[in-house]
Amino acid sequence: MKVSTARFRQTALAELANARTQKFLQILPLRLSARRQEAYGSFSDPEAAHRLGQAIRGEALARLPELLEQFERNAQANGAKVFWAADSRAANGYIADLARAKGVRYVTKGKSMITEELGLNEHLAGCGISAWETDLGEFIAQLLEKPPFHIVGPAINIPVEQIRDIFLAKGILDQPTTDPVALGKAARRFLRDKFRDLQMGITGVNIAVAETGTVVNVENEGNIRFNKSAPRTLVCVMSLEKVVPTLADALHLLRVLCRSATGQAAGAYISLDSGPRKNGENDGPEEMHIVILDNGRSAIYANRHTREALRCIRCGACLNACPVYGKVGGYPYGWAYSGPMGQVLTPALRGLADAGDLIRACTLCHRCKSICPAGIDHPGLLLHYRYKDVQADPLLAGRGADPKERLAHRLFALAGSRYAYWRLFSRTLRLAGRFFTRGEMLHGLGPLGRGWFQSRDLPALPKKSFHERWPEIAAKHDHRL
Amino acid sequence: METNAREAILDRLKSAHPASVPPRPSLPPARELALDAGECVARFQEQLAAQGGVAFQMADEAALLARLEEILRQEAVTRAMAAEDAVLAPLDLSPWGNRVGVEIVSPAAFNDRDGYTRAVFDQVQAGITGADYAVAESGTLVLVHDARQPRLISLAPLVHIAVVPLARVVPTYEAAIASLFDGGRRPSQVTLITGPSMTADIQATPFRGMHGPQKLYVLLLG
Numbered sequence: 001m002k003v004s005t006a007r008f009r010q011t012a013l014a015e016l017a018n019a020r021t022q023k024f025l026q027i028l029p030l031r032l033s034a035r036r037q038e039a040y041g042s043f044s045d046p047e048a049a050h051r052l053g054q055a056i057r058g059e060a061l062a063r064l065p066e067l068l069e070q071f072e073r074n075a076q077a078n079g080a081k082v083f084w085a086a087d088s089r090a091a092n093g094y095i096a097d098l099a100r101a102k103g104v105r106y107v108t109k110g111k112s113m114i115t116e117e118l119g120l121n122e123h124l125a126g127c128g129i130s131a132w133e134t135d136l137g138e139f140i141a142q143l144l145e146k147p148p149f150h151i152v153g154p155a156i157n158i159p160v161e162q163i164r165d166i167f168l169a170k171g172i173l174d175q176p177t178t179d180p181v182a183l184g185k186a187a188r189r190f191l192r193d194k195f196r197d198l199q200m201g202i203t204g205v206n207i208a209v210a211e212t213g214t215v216v217n218v219e220n221e222g223n224i225r226f227n228k229s230a231p232r233t234l235v236c237v238m239s240l241e242k243v244v245p246t247l248a249d250a251l252h253l254l255r256v257l258c259r260s261a262t263g264q265a266a267g268a269y270i271s272l273d274s275g276p277r278k279n280g281e282n283d284g285p286e287e288m289h290i291v292i293l294d295n296g297r298s299a300i301y302a303n304r305h306t307r308e309a310l311r312c313i314r315c316g317a318c319l320n321a322c323p324v325y326g327k328v329g330g331y332p333y334g335w336a337y338s339g340p341m342g343q344v345l346t347p348a349l350r351g352l353a354d355a356g357d358l359i360r361a362c363t364l365c366h367r368c369k370s371i372c373p374a375g376i377d378h379p380g381l382l383l384h385y386r387y388k389d390v391q392a393d394p395l396l397a398g399r400g401a402d403p404k405e406r407l408a409h410r411l412f413a414l415a416g417s418r419y420a421y422w423r424l425f426s427r428t429l430r431l432a433g434r435f436f437t438r439g440e441m442l443h444g445l446g447p448l449g450r451g452w453f454q455s456r457d458l459p460a461l462p463k464k465s466f467h468e469r470w471p472e473i474a475a476k477h478d479h480r481l
Numbered sequence: 482m483e484t485n486a487r488e489a490i491l492d493r494l495k496s497a498h499p500a501s502v503p504p505r506p507s508l509p510p511a512r513e514l515a516l517d518a519g520e521c522v523a524r525f526q527e528q529l530a531a532q533g534g535v536a537f538q539m540a541d542e543a544a545l546l547a548r549l550e551e552i553l554r555q556e557a558v559t560r561a562m563a564a565e566d567a568v569l570a571p572l573d574l575s576p577w578g579n580r581v582g583v584e585i586v587s588p589a590a591f592n593d594r595d596g597y598t599r600a601v602f603d604q605v606q607a608g609i610t611g612a613d614y615a616v617a618e619s620g621t622l623v624l625v626h627d628a629r630q631p632r633l634i635s636l637a638p639l640v641h642i643a644v645v646p647l648a649r650v651v652p653t654y655e656a657a658i659a660s661l662f663d664g665g666r667r668p669s670q671v672t673l674i675t676g677p678s679m680t681a682d683i684q685a686t687p688f689r690g691m692h693g694p695q696k697l698y699v700l701l702l703g
Contacts, residue, residue: 028685042618044509051506058503065494078667084487136691137682156685163683180686188691195692196602212662222636222678222693228670229632230598240490247662251654252508265528265619269693270673272658277669280628282588282597284669294486298493304500 004147005334005346008357012332021329024157028150029320035263036317036371042265043255053256054375056249057311060241064301067210067243068292074213078275080288087295092123094291095202095235099129102233104199108191110217110224111135112204113151113314114237114293116336117349120202131202134191134223136184143170148338149330151316152261157329191223201227201285205238206257206313207250208290214274215290216250218257218267225269234276234285239293241310253313256373260315299395300348305384306396309344311374316341318368318378324361333358340368340378351397352389359385408449426465433461513618513652521617521650522701528620529699532676533689536620536699538647542572545702549642550581552698553607556640560584561607562600566630568611568644568702585609588631601633608634608694612645612674614657615699619675622699623657626670635674641694643674647703 004011015021043049060067072082085091099107107124109115109131121131121142133142137154141147143166148154155163160178167173173186203224207216215236217224228234244250250272258264277284300306319325319339330338334354337345343362347355359382368378385396392400401409415425429445436444437460444453516524526536539545553561563574563585578585586605591597601608610630614623622643626632635641651657654673661668678693689695 024685042512044512048506048508052508055503055505058500059505062500062502065491068494069491084490086486086489090486134692135682136680140682153682153685155682158683160684180683181688183683184680184688184691191692192602196598212667214667220678221680221691223691225632225636225672226692229636240494247658248655251658254654264532264675266532266621266673266675268532268674268676268679270621270675272671272673273669274667275669278627281626281669282591282594282628282631283633284626292490294490298490298497301494302497304498307497307500 002145003335003350003354005350005358006354006356008332008334008361011334012328012357012361015328015331020159021157024149025326025329028153028156029322029326032152032263033317033320036260036320037263039259039263039265042259049252049256050373053253053373054311056244056253057313057374060244060249061301061307061310063245064241064243067245068240070210071208071213071243072292074211075215075275075290076213078213080213080275080290082290082292085291085293085295088118088293091118091237091291091293091295092120094289095120095237096124096127096129098233098235098289099124099200100127102200104129104233106130106132106194107200107202108132108134108194108198108223108227109138110201110203110227111138111154111219112202112237113336114204114239115202116148117239117295118237118293120237132191132194134194134227135219135221136187139187139191140166143167147331147333147335150319151314151330151338151341195226195230198226198231200233200235201231202235202237203227205236205242205290207253208238208243209247209250209272210243211246212274214247214250214272216254216270216272218254218261218270220262220264220268222269225271228271228273228285229283232286233289234273234287235289235291236273237291237293239295240297241312257313257315260317260371260373296349303395305381306348308376308381309348311372311376312341312345313374314341315373317371317373318376321367321371323363323365323367328361332361344376344378344381347385347396352385352393352399353397355385356389356399359389423465430461430463430465437461511618511653516617516652518647518650521652522647524617524652525615525620525650525701528617529676529697530620532620533679534620534676534697534699536701538701540703542702545644545700546572546577548700549609550583552640552642553581553583556607556696558583558606558640560586560605561609561642562586562588562605562634562638563609564611564630564634565589566611568646569609570629572644574609588634597631598633601631601637605638607640607642608636608638609642609644610635612643612699613649613661615645615650615701616652616654616657616673617650618653621654622674623654623661624672624674625661625668626672627668632670632672635672636693639690639694640696640698641674641677642698642700644700644702647701650701 140155276288333342390401680691
């Protein structure tokens with residue numbers, strides 16, 4: 001997938017003008033939020049259940065190194081092979097080598113955000129191995145080379161005509177149709193052939209359980225179960241923060257994850273795998289490989305602010321709550337993770353160099369924070385990123401402040417340093433403001449603050465400052481200076 | 482190189498500023514724990530129905546087999562694959578199938594994996610399995626996959642029919658899962674099944690049977 005976070009503004013403007021995107025955004029987030037709300041009602045105490053999930057993620061991060069070692073020990077005792085990958089190059093290399101060693105021509109993938117993060121499909125294609133996405137939405141997004149529109153429905157906004165055309169072009173569909181169910185059936189037939197002859201399947205991991213060495217996946221379609229059951233070789237790729245202490249913790253997290261993602265009490269299929277198949281079993285992998293991916297996470301773990309981004313369980317509830325996502329949709333975020341989730345994860349994993357607009361496309365309304373089942377303080381993190389950006393932080397590759405902005409702040413500080421300066425500054429500003437005031441509102445200041453005024457107005461500046469009005473006010477109310 | 486990456490990652494994590502383990506709020510017991518056996522079954526059926534599955538409560542084996550025959554006929558099934566797990570084995574479905582005109586194939590009949598895979602993908606219209614538990618809280622079946630319960634029978638055919646003894650209906654996941662992992666047991670795979678395979682990825686239009694079964698029938702026995 002091409003990373004296009006640097007084009008946030010352009011893509012957002014295009015999406016704002018896209019009637020189709022707007023139509024979906026008026027329905028989808030609201031519907032998912034309402035379902036989530038309703039599903040939480042089945043907990044004995046929804047608020048306590050919410051906070052318990054957050055505490056489990058908090059504990060998982062606090063005990064991360066210890067839990068990873070415990071998970072590794074138990075997974076190996078179950079017969080799985082564990083590979084630690086420092087970065088995407090190492091992970092992709094390991095998976096490609098394995099595929100070559102097994103002589104496979106193609107692999108299939110369960111829906112997983114982490115393999116999008118790795119750019120695994122592109123890497124395997126470069127090695128002459130095709131990689132097929134098997135979640136219907138991801139499959140369509142892959143064919144169209146689009147990033148996910150929504151984590152729950154990656155291609156939900158794509159017109160059926162466009163799906164028909166790409167399916168016809170790729171030989172997935174024989175007879176033209178725009179019936180969503182017929183298109184789904186065509187994808188079923190096509191991917192079923194892939195599953196039947198599959199030699200190697202690749203999945204992500206929703207939860208890894210330290211006490212048993214178990215990997216847990218949640219889905220509705222069954223493609224992940226096929227990936228885990230049909231082939232002789234299985235690779236599960238997990239980012240290192242996925243581990244939780246116990247099976248009981250995993251069960252509670254599953255409850256909040258399913259409710260937060262789709263409003264279901266449980267996804268149609270939850271699979272818990274503890275090692276490869278045992279002797280005498282008809283199906284299941286002969287080899288199970290677990291790739292534990294760092295890719296910059298251990299570095300952001302060192303910082304107590306950025307560490308918080310690692311709480312995320314990828315439910316997508318924050319997308320549905322976000323007023324910005326609700327206007328622009330998933331494309332402007334430019335990578336595997338969109339919405340507030342993307343705004344906290346992408347800068348942590350890829351740095352701030354291309355994330356200038358990404359970390360600023362937030363009104364700090366705190367809705368994401370209030371519904372996050374993992375307990376992430378998104379607005380707090382975004383303020384932290386903005387600070388690191390203007391400070392040109394080396395770890396996060398902050399860009400430093402814009403020279404014009406820095407100059408403006410210097411002048412502002414200078415103006416505030418002496419009363420005489422301040423009076424001159426504020427009088428000049430109020431005088432200049434008159435030329436740009438229409439009615440009650442100030443719409444700009446000529447060449448000054450163009451970017452700021454692009455999407456904002458101010459109430460018209462008053463003729464006199466508060467300080468200048470004070471003698472009148474004091475006289476009227478019989479105050480003394 | 483593998484070892485180096487491992488050590489480097491763990492070293493970085495361990496040298497990070499330690500955080501304290503947050504306290505856990507106490508969660509009142511799940512509502513389902515207050516239900517009696519009959520209410521648990523009703524809750525299971527209602528939750529499963531919400532996800533598109535159908536459950537029937539059958540008084541005895543004869544009634545169960547009659548219902549099974551009816552479902553197989555209704556779904557136009559001529560060949561089905563049946564697991565040989567502890568719930569299904571006593572029903573001895575193969576001779577019964579001969580009598581009612583449905584060929585019941587056993588996974589044990591294949592001595593190579595490819596033959597079994599072709600059969601379960603292409604040559605049967607239904608998969609019949611037992612289930613280890615049925616969980617009331619979400620209408621979920623729990624299947625433990627082992628030599629007698631292959632994974633693909635409940636996944637590859639278009640229809641999945643599961644038989645669960647009534648005594649195996651439990652209020653929440655915890656008791657079921659804990660017993661399956663008890664005493665260091667590590668089943669290679671456990672699946673929790675809640676309804677048929679589904680998607681709404683094209684235009685938010687619901688579509689059942691995306692990859693796995695289009696229909697899920699649960700027969701509660703007892």
